[in-house]
Every structure is written in structure tokens, then in C-alpha cells.
Amino acid sequence: MSSSTNPNTPTTATKPKIYLAGPDVFYPNAVARGQELKTLCTQHGAIGLFPLDNEIASVELGSHAMADAIRTANMRLIAAADGMLANMTPFRGPSMDVGTAYEMGAGAALGKHIVGYLLGEKLGYTKKVQAVHKVERHTDGHLRDEQGWSVEEFLEVDGGDGLVDNLMISCGVEKLCMSEEEGIKALVDIWRRKQEGKQ
Known part of the structure; x- marks a missing residue:
């Protein structure tokens, strides 16, 4: 069945835009990683927006002006998106990447659908903290670290x-998934159900 006759096949005008948030921009092969995520979006009827898609004006490498330009460009992408797929895998510690956490907060404030995903084992935050800190149960009933x-x-x-x-x-997050693909499918489903509710 052709896309013109199949109502379940999104057209360019009806594909959700998904902002791909995460520490993936720090990968050694970050551009290729972004393309991988965008390809998954395309396969599931969505348009992926990766931070490295931004064209940053010519400013001094490593300058504050460059940092501010990157943040501004990312915020524009978030505003243009219908939803956000956030890589919540621990990054350099027991918690997720702080930049991604900021973007999730910004997306939530803008009313975007947000789905998170993890790569690897799903561990509770308490266990992750216990892996890097000495944590004990105190007399007040709370778990506390060395400080x-x-x-x-x-x-x-x-x-x-x-x-x-x-x-x-x-x-x-509206859902926490265990792979990028599962997260993309969840976001597309959430978006489609919202669109159907408007009809």
C-alpha cells in the first residue's frame, strides 16, 4: 500500500520532530552517533533533531561566546520539537548528564513530550550512589553519605x-525505555494519540 493511501504512514507535514538530548554529543564519533539516532527516527516516522545539526556562527573556539551560541541554538531546536528523547544513562558519575537534565526541564516548561532511555543495566539511584560513596543508614532513618x-x-x-x-x-518523563528505538517508538505513539485527539 502506498503512503498516499495508508493513513498510518506519516507524510512530511505530519511527522513529529524529536529533539535528541544526551551526552551523545561527547561521543568520539558524535556526528555518526547523531546520524544513527536520526535514522532510527526516520524509520519510525519521525524527524530527529540532533544538537550538532546546528550551524554555529564563526566565533572563537572555546570562547564564552561559542558556549552561549551553542546553548541558544539548542534551545531553538527544543522549541521547534514536538517531543524530546533524553539519554538518561549515567554520565561521569551516578547521575545523568547535567546538560541533558537542563534540557529536559526546559522541554517540560515548554510543554514538550519527554521520554527517557537508558543504555545498559537499569539501576536505582540509591544503588548507583552506593557504588561511589560510603552510604549508611542513620538513626533518623535516612541513608546518608560521608558528608x-x-x-x-x-x-x-x-x-x-x-x-x-x-x-x-x-x-x-512520560516513559522510561531501555533503548533508543523503544523511546522513539513511544514518542511517536504519544504524538499520534495526541493528534488523533484533536480530530
């Missing part, structure tokens, strides 16, 4: 191993 700071230990809806990151992040 006495309390450690979050909230359960997921289905219990499991607990929320995978800070509650503001974990409770801010």
Missing part, C-alpha cells in the same frame, strides 16, 4: 529497584 547528605530512595510505580535518578528527572 551527612541524605540520599534519595524513592520507588518506581511498579517498585523495582527505585527511581533511576533524582525524582525531578525520574518523575518528569
Whole structure:
């Protein structure tokens, strides 16, 4: 059946735009990684927007002006997107990439659909902190690290191993997936259901 007669095949005008957030921009082969994610989007009827797609005006490499230009360009991409796929895999510590967390907050404030995904094992935040810090149960009932700071230990809806990151992040996604492809499919499904509700 051709795309012109199949209502389930998105046309260019009806494909959701997905902002691809994550520390993937730091990959050794970041451009190729971005293309991989964008190809997955295309295969599932969406348009992927990767931060490295931005054309940054000629400014001094490593300057504050360049950093500000990158942030501004990324914020424009987020505003133009229908949803966001966020790589929440731990990055240089027990938590996800802080830049991605910021983008998720910005997307939420703009009313974007946000789906997260993990690469590798799904561990609760408490266990991840315990892997890098000495954590003990104190007399007040709280888990605390070496400096006495309390450690979050909230359960997921289905219990499991607990929320995978800070509650503001974990409770801010519409779904947490275990692969990029699963996340893209979830976002496309969420977007389609929203479109159907408008008809």
C-alpha cells in the first residue's frame, strides 16, 4: 500500500520532530552517533533533531561566546520539537548528564513530550550512589553519605529497584525505555494519540 493511501504512514507535514538530548554529543564519533539516532527516527516516522545539526556562527573556539551560541541554538531546536528523547544513562558519575537534565526541564516548561532511555543495566539511584560513596543508614532513618547528605530512595510505580535518578528527572518523563528505538517508538505513539485527539 502506498503512503498516499495508508493513513498510518506519516507524510512530511505530519511527522513529529524529536529533539535528541544526551551526552551523545561527547561521543568520539558524535556526528555518526547523531546520524544513527536520526535514522532510527526516520524509520519510525519521525524527524530527529540532533544538537550538532546546528550551524554555529564563526566565533572563537572555546570562547564564552561559542558556549552561549551553542546553548541558544539548542534551545531553538527544543522549541521547534514536538517531543524530546533524553539519554538518561549515567554520565561521569551516578547521575545523568547535567546538560541533558537542563534540557529536559526546559522541554517540560515548554510543554514538550519527554521520554527517557537508558543504555545498559537499569539501576536505582540509591544503588548507583552506593557504588561511589560510603552510604549508611542513620538513626533518623535516612541513608546518608560521608558528608551527612541524605540520599534519595524513592520507588518506581511498579517498585523495582527505585527511581533511576533524582525524582525531578525520574518523575518528569512520560516513559522510561531501555533503548533508543523503544523511546522513539513511544514518542511517536504519544504524538499520534495526541493528534488523533484533536480530530
